[in-house]
Amino acid sequence: MFLILPKALTKNVRAFLFSSVLLILFTPFRAGAQNSYDIDLLTKEFHSGRRDALRKLMDDSSVAVFFSATIKNRSNDVDYEFHQDPNFYYLTGLNEENALLLVFKNDVQIGSAAANEFLFLEDRDPKTERWTGKKMGIDGAKTILGIQNAFSSSSFADFKIDLSRFKKVYCLKENETQLFTGFLSTILSLTTLDSYATKEMTAKLRELKTKEELDLMRKAISITCDGIKEAMKALEPGMYEYNAEAIGEYVFKSKGAEDVGYPSIVGGGENSCILHYETNRKKLSAKDMLVCDIGAEYHGYSADVTRTFPVSGKFSDEQKTIYNIVLEAQQAGIAKCRAGEDFRAPHKEATAIIQKRLLELGIIKQPNEVNKYFFHGTSHYLGLDVHDVGIYGKLKPNSVITVEPGIYIPFGSDCDEKWWNIGIRIEDDVLITETEPDVLSSCVPKTTEEIEALMKQESLFNLMKK
Ligand code: GLY
Numbered sequence: 001m002f003l004i005l006p007k008a009l010t011k012n013v014r015a016f017l018f019s020s021v022l023l024i025l026f027t028p029f030r031a032g033a034q035n036s037y038d039i040d041l042l043t044k045e046f047h048s049g050r051r052d053a054l055r056k057l058m059d060d061s062s063v064a065v066f067f068s069a070t071i072k073n074r075s076n077d078v079d080y081e082f083h084q085d086p087n088f089y090y091l092t093g094l095n096e097e098n099a100l101l102l103v104f105k106n107d108v109q110i111g112s113a114a115a116n117e118f119l120f121l122e123d124r125d126p127k128t129e130r131w132t133g134k135k136m137g138i139d140g141a142k143t144i145l146g147i148q149n150a151f152s153s154s155s156f157a158d159f160k161i162d163l164s165r166f167k168k169v170y171c172l173k174e175n176e177t178q179l180f181t182g183f184l185s186t187i188l189s190l191t192t193l194d195s196y197a198t199k200e201m202t203a204k205l206r207e208l209k210t211k212e213e214l215d216l217m218r219k220a221i222s223i224t225c226d227g228i229k230e231a232m233k234a235l236e237p238g239m240y241e242y243n244a245e246a247i248g249e250y251v252f253k254s255k256g257a258e259d260v261g262y263p264s265i266v267g268g269g270e271n272s273c274i275l276h277y278e279t280n281r282k283k284l285s286a287k288d289m290l291v292c293d294i295g296a297e298y299h300g301y302s303a304d305v306t307r308t309f310p311v312s313g314k315f316s317d318e319q320k321t322i323y324n325i326v327l328e329a330q331q332a333g334i335a336k337c338r339a340g341e342d343f344r345a346p347h348k349e350a351t352a353i354i355q356k357r358l359l360e361l362g363i364i365k366q367p368n369e370v371n372k373y374f375f376h377g378t379s380h381y382l383g384l385d386v387h388d389v390g391i392y393g394k395l396k397p398n399s400v401i402t403v404e405p406g407i408y409i410p411f412g413s414d415c416d417e418k419w420w421n422i423g424i425r426i427e428d429d430v431l432i433t434e435t436e437p438d439v440l441s442s443c444v445p446k447t448t449e450e451i452e453a454l455m456k457q458e459s460l461f462n463l464m465k466k
C-alpha cells in the first residue's frame with residue numbers, strides 16, 4: 001500500500017497522520033475481549049465452586065498456578081481468534097489474555113490482602129477498547145467474576161510472590177505466557193513443581209460435568225444436529241464438500257454458536273477414508289458417501305457428531321452393508337456406556353462386531369486384520385476440549401463421551417473392489433448416567449431408512465439455488 005500525504009500539510013500534521021496510519025496498520029485484530037451480552041454464560045458461582053473443588057484436591061501448603069492462553073499471530077498484524085485456555089476458563093470465566101490465577105490451599109498474605117485466591121488481569125484502557133473491545137478490568141473481576149482479590153497484571157512484579165516456601169506447586173509444564181515469562185520459568189525450575197498432579201486434578205474435575213455445563217453441552221449438540229440435518233437435506237451430486245461444510249457452520253452461527261469445536265471434517269468418496277480430513281474442496285458425485293464430522297462450540301463447550309450419508313440420497317447395497325455394520329457396532333458400544341464399565345468397554349464391543357462382520361464378508365481373512373479398516377479409538381471425553389481431559393478409567397455418571405466406530409476401505413485395499421472408497425463413521429455424544437446411557441445427539445437420524453427419508457426433504461439452501 002502506498003501512503004501519499006499532501007505536501008501542503010505541515011510537517012507535524014503529516015507526522016501525526018503517518019503515525020495514525022501506522023497505528024491502523026499495526027494494531028492487531030482479535031485480542032480477547034469480554035462478552036456482556038449472553039445471559040446464559042456459566043455463573044460466577046460455578047467458577048468459584050470449581051476453584052473450591054480444586055482446593056479440596058490440593059495438598060496442604062500448596063498453590064496452583066494457571067496462566068491464560070496467549071494470542072497467536074496468524075500473519076503480519078492479524079492474530080488468530082483468541083481462544084481461552086480451557087482450565088483457565090473453567091476456573092475463572094475470564095476470556096482474556098495476559099492473566100494469571102493463583103489458588104492456594106489456605107489463606108496467604110499477598111500485599112495487603114489475606115486470601116486463598118488471587119487473579120491478575122489487564123487493566124481496562126479506553127483507547128485499546130475502541131480497537132479490540134471491552135475488557136473485564138479489576139472491577140469487573142470483582143463484580144462479574146466474583147474474584148475479590150483481583151489486581152492489575154502490570155503490578156504483578158511488585159507483589160514479589162515467592163512460591164518456593166510452599167511444599168507443592170501445581171502448574172502445567174506446557175504453559176505459555178507472554179507477560180509472566182520470568183514467573184513461569186521460576187516455577188518450572190522448582191523441585192516442588194508437580195505437573196502430573198496438576199493434570200490429574202483438572203482432568204478429575206472436568207470429567208464430571210455439572211448441570212450448568214450439561215445445559216451448555218446440550219445446546220452445542222442440538223445446534224450441531226440441526227447443522228447436520230440441514231446438510232443432509234441440501235446434499236446433492238455436483239455440490240462441493242465445502243458447500244456441506246458451509247451449511248453446517250451457517251446453522252451453527254445462526255443458532256448462536258461462537259465457533260466450531262474443531263475444524264469441520266467433511267469428506268466424500270476417497271476422502272471419507274481419511275479420519276481428520278479438513279481440506280473440504282472436492283466436488284461430490286452421486287456414488288460418493290459423505291462423512292460429516294462437525295461440532296459447534298457454545299460458550300466454550302464443544303459438540304462432536306458424525307453422520308455418513310450418500311450424496312445421491314440413496315445408499316447402494318455395498319454402502320448399506322458397511323453402514324449397517326458400523327451402526328450395529330455403534331449401538332453395541334452405546335449399550336456399554338454405563339457407570340462402572342471400563343472406559344474402553346464401548347471400543348472392545350464395537351471392535352468385536354466389526355471384526356466378526358468383516359470376516360463374514362471376506363473383507364478380512366484374519367481377525368487381527370480388523371485394524372486395517374478400523375484403526376482409531378471409539379471414544380473420548382467431550383467438554384471444553386473436543387478430546388476432553390478425564391481420568392479414562394471407569395465410566396462415571398455426569399461424564400460425556402463419544403461413541404464413534406468406523407470402517408474405512410481406501411481405493412486399492414486388499415479386498416473386492418466393490419468396497420473401495422467406502423468410509424463410514426457414526427458418532428454420538430453420550431451422557432453417562434446412574435442408569436441408561438443418554439444419547440444427547442439422538443436428534444439427528446441414524447438408520448439408513450431415516451437418513452434416506454430426511455434427504456428427500458427440501459432444504460432452505462436448495463431453495464436459495466432455485
Ligand atoms: N471429531 C474428530 C475426532 O473425534 O477425532
Ligand code: MN
Pocket residue numbers: 304380402404427
Ligand atoms: Mn470424536
